[in-house]
Amino acid sequence: MNKQYIAKGFGILLGLLFLCAPVLAQEYPIDLIRDNIYRLTAGNPVLAQEYRIDLIRDNIYRLTAGNYCSVFMVTEAGIVVTDPINKAAASWLKRKLAQRFGKPIRYVIYSHNHPDHTYGGEVLDGVGINFISHQLAREDLIHTKAQTRIPNIVFKDDMTLFIGDSRVHLRYHGTNNGRGSISMLFEPASVLYVVDWIVLGRMPYKDLQGYDIQGMIDSTRAVLNMDFEVFVGGHAKAGQKKDVRRYLKYLETLYDAVRDGILARQDLPTLQKEIRLDTYRDLAMYEEWLPLNIKGVYRTLVDESYLLMRPD
Numbered sequence: 001m002n003k004q005y006i007a008k009g010f011g012i013l014l015g016l017l018f019l020c021a022p023v024l025a026q027e028y029p030i031d032l033i034r035d036n037i038y039r040l041t042a043g044n045p046v047l048a049q050e051y052r053i054d055l056i057r058d059n060i061y062r063l064t065a066g067n068y069c070s071v072f073m074v075t076e077a078g079i080v081v082t083d084p085i086n087k088a089a090a091s092w093l094k095r096k097l098a099q100r101f102g103k104p105i106r107y108v109i110y111s112h113n114h115p116d117h118t119y120g121g122e123v124l125d126g127v128g129i130n131f132i133s134h135q136l137a138r139e140d141l142i143h144t145k146a147q148t149r150i151p152n153i154v155f156k157d158d159m160t161l162f163i164g165d166s167r168v169h170l171r172y173h174g175t176n177n178g179r180g181s182i183s184m185l186f187e188p189a190s191v192l193y194v195v196d197w198i199v200l201g202r203m204p205y206k207d208l209q210g211y212d213i214q215g216m217i218d219s220t221r222a223v224l225n226m227d228f229e230v231f232v233g234g235h236a237k238a239g240q241k242k243d244v245r246r247y248l249k250y251l252e253t254l255y256d257a258v259r260d261g262i263l264a265r266q267d268l269p270t271l272q273k274e275i276r277l278d279t280y281r282d283l284a285m286y287e288e289w290l291p292l293n294i295k296g297v298y299r300t301l302v303d304e305s306y307l308l309m310r311p312d
Contacts, residue, residue, distance in 0.1 A: 050064070050065075050066060051063070051064065051065055051089065051092045051093075052064040053093075053096060053100075056071065056189075056191055056230060056232060056238065057189045057190070057191055057229070057230050058188070058189035058191075059073055059074045059075060059166060059189060060072075060073050060186050060189045060191045060230075060232075061073075061074065062232055062238065063085075063089070063093055065085050065086070065088075065089035065092075067235055068083075068085045068089070068116070068117070068234060068235060069232065069233065069234055069235060069236075070082040070083040070084070070085060070111075070117075070193075070234065071184075071186070071191070071193045071232050072093075072097070073163075073166055073168065073186050073189075074101050074103060075103075075163050075164030075165065075166050076103075076164045076165070077106065077163050077164035078103050078104045078105065078106030078107075078163060078164070079097060079101065079103050079104065079105045079106060080106060080107045080108075080109065080161070080163060080166075080168060081093070081097075081105055081107070081108045081109070081124060082108070082109050082110075082111060082184065082193060083109075083110060083111050083117040083118060083195065083234065084108065084117075084118065084119065084120035084121050084123065084124055084148075085116070085117060085119070085120060086116070086119050086120045087119065087120040087122075087123055088120070089120060090120030090121070090123035090124050091120075091123050093124075094123060094124060104126075104128070104129075105124055105126065105129050106128070106129065106130070106163060107129070107130050107131075107132060107161060107163070108121060108124050108125075108129065108130075108131045108132070108149070109131075109132045109133070109161075109168070109170065109184060110131070110132070110133040110137055110151060111181060111182060111184070111193070111194070111195035111196075111234060112133075112134070112137050112177065112178040112179065112180050112181035112182065112195060112196070113133075113136070113137040113140040113141055113144075113146075113178050113179045113180055113181075114177075114178045114196070114210075115146060115148070117195055117196075117234060118137075118141065118146065118148050119146070119147070119148045120148065121148040121149030122148060122149045124149070125149045130152055130153050131149050131150070131151040131152055131153065132151055132153045132154070132155075132159075132161070132170070133151040133153075133154060133180060133182075134154060134155060134156075134170075134172050134179075134180030134181070134182050135154040135155065135156055135180065136172075136179040136180030137151070137154075137178075137179055137180030137181070137182075138150060138151045138154050138180070139179070139180075140178075140179040140180065155170060155172075156172070157171070157172055158170060158171040158172065165188075166186065166187065166188065166189070167186075167187050168184055168185065168186055168187070169184070169185040169187065170182050170183070170184055171183050171185070173215075173218070173219035173222045173223070174215055174218060174219060175212045175215040176196075176197040176211070176212055176215040176216045176218075176219040177195075177196040177197040177210055177211045177212070177215075177216065178196070178210055181195065181196065181197060181219075183219075183223050183226070185226060185228060189230075190227065190228050190229040190230065191228065191229070191230045191231075191232060192223060192226065192228035192230070192231050192232070193231075193232045193233075193234075194223065194231070194233060194234070195233065195234030195235075196211075196233075196234055196235070197211065197215075197216045197219055197220070198216075198220055198223070198231070198233055198244060198247055199233050199235050199236050199247065200231065200233055200236055200237045200238070200239040200243045200244070200247060201236045201237035201239070201243075201283065201284060202235065202236040202237070202283055202284040202285055203280075203283050203284065203285045203286055203288075203289040203290065203293060204216075204251070204289070204293055204296075205235075205289075206289055206292045206293075206296075207292040207293070207295045207296040207299070208292075208293060208295075208296025208297065208299075208300070209296070211296065211300075212300065213251065213254075213255055213296070213297050213300050214255070214300075216251055217248065217251050217252060217255065220244065220247065220248045220251065221248065223244065224241065224244060224245060224248065228241065229241075231243065231244055236284070250277065250280050250283075253277055253279075254275075254277060254293055254294070254297055255297055257271075257275045257277070257294075258271060258275070258294055258297040258298050258301065259297075259301060259307070261274070261275065262298065262301055262302070262307045262308070263307065268294075268295060268298050271294050271298060272291040272294050272295065275290075275294055276290075277290065
């Protein structure tokens with residue numbers, strides 16, 4: 001069947017779901033509705049391209065574009081935008097910023113190198129607008145000939161951006177997902193934004209392609225030492241520090257279960273059958289993605305830690 005017609009059909013179905021959401025919410029919890037919409041669109045964000053702007057706290061707002069999220073900060077001196085996501089989302093956001101706030105964009109910050117977060121940068125570009133990323137993210141965008149605006153400001157370990165009466169602390173925590181993935185702490189609002197390697201209310205993505213599980217654990221431990229009140233991720237739900245702690249516990253429990261299974265000479269199918277982490281079954285995509293999460297950790301431990309080659 002033609003993919004164009006499939007996409008249109010899903011688009012109509014999802015449109016009806018969103019229109020009916022207020023009515024459905026009278027009978028079913030809104031989180032259940034949201035999670036089932038996510039199940040329909042997981043892996044194909046284009047099919048869920050609904051745009052929305054929500055106030056998170058003080059002068060920090062979240063853009064939702066289907067299954068993707070970015071944040072922006074509005075100050076008297078101008079606006080700081082994060083991941084453009086794609087051309088369509090960036091175009092919609094640019095119009096809304098002009099209509100609602102009447103302030104110019106001053107900075108665009110990329111969270112990391114992946115195209116499903118950095119594409120569309122050229123739409124937000126203009127005179128006097130600076131694009132910022134970690135140096136590894138910029139290098140990768142150049143090496144891979146990414147068709148988006150290449151950052152003109154980079155940093156190695158950390159950087160603080162001052163604009164108006166606000167500031168953004170950018171920090172690199174080491175390898176976790178992709179290249180040059182950073183945390184962004186918006187002050188004084190006390191909002192932390194991290195993309196992909198921390199996800200609240202949903203399982204980590206499928207088989208963790210492009211992820212470093214130990215790096216995810218180390219980076220998440222590091223941000224928990226930071227002072228923030230609200231967490232916003234590049235996907236799924238916003239939350240608080242306690243929610244990030246729970247996410248970290250899931251990663252640690254998953255890692256330990258797979259590692260101990262490998263050391264006990266269990267193969268991957270056995271691990272996928274026997275490992276159950278039902279304390280976290282409330283997370284969206286738990287049943288669908290737990291076996292894939294196990295596969296991703298298994299692959300990392302076998303390919304990078306060489307666990308199957310140990311003589312002990």
